[in-house]
Amino acid sequence: xxxxxxxxxxxxxxxxxxxxxxxxxxxxxxxxxxxxxxxxxxxxxxxxxxxxxxxxxxxxxxxxxxxxxxxxxxxxxxxxxxxxxxxxxxxxxxxxxxxxxxxxxxxxxxx
Ligand code: FES
Numbered sequence: 334x335x336x337x338x339x340x341x342x343x344x345x346x347x348x349x350x351x352x353x354x355x356x357x358x359x360x361x362x363x364x365x366x367x368x369x370x371x372x373x374x375x376x377x378x379x380x381x382x383x384x385x386x387x388x389x390x391x392x393x394x395x396x397x398x399x400x401x402x403x404x405x406x407x408x409x410x411x412x413x414x415x416x417x418x419x420x421x422x423x424x425x426x427x428x429x430x431x432x433x434x435x436x437x438x439x440x441x442x443x444x
Pocket of ligand 1: 382383384385386387401402403404405406419420
């Protein structure tokens with residue numbers, strides 16, 4: 334079965350003013366999506382660490398990466414690549430846009 338992207342579905346995350354640089358929040362979908370503000374650039378990835386079940390939005394932002402707060406695996410926020418052990422599986426990334434003062438994530442790009 335074809336699992337390619339089928340549609341663009343923008344979901345509102347929050348007002349831009351509520352997600353300051355260096356902060357993260359989650360979009361309440363299943364599975365949840367973590368949204369990060371890195372020096373004014375927004376990134377969205379799966380919120381759940383691929384090592385065990387833990388929220389990456391609760392992790393530590395280091396440049397364009399996030400470090401899981403449980404066992405310290407790192408993921409690239411731009412590509413979703415697992416950068417360090419103990420995680421070996423990448424997380425999915427999502428398109429992000431800002432419009433009308435809000436942050437939006439394209440949940441339609443989910444497999
Ligand atoms: S749960 Fe994230 S590194 Fe273990």
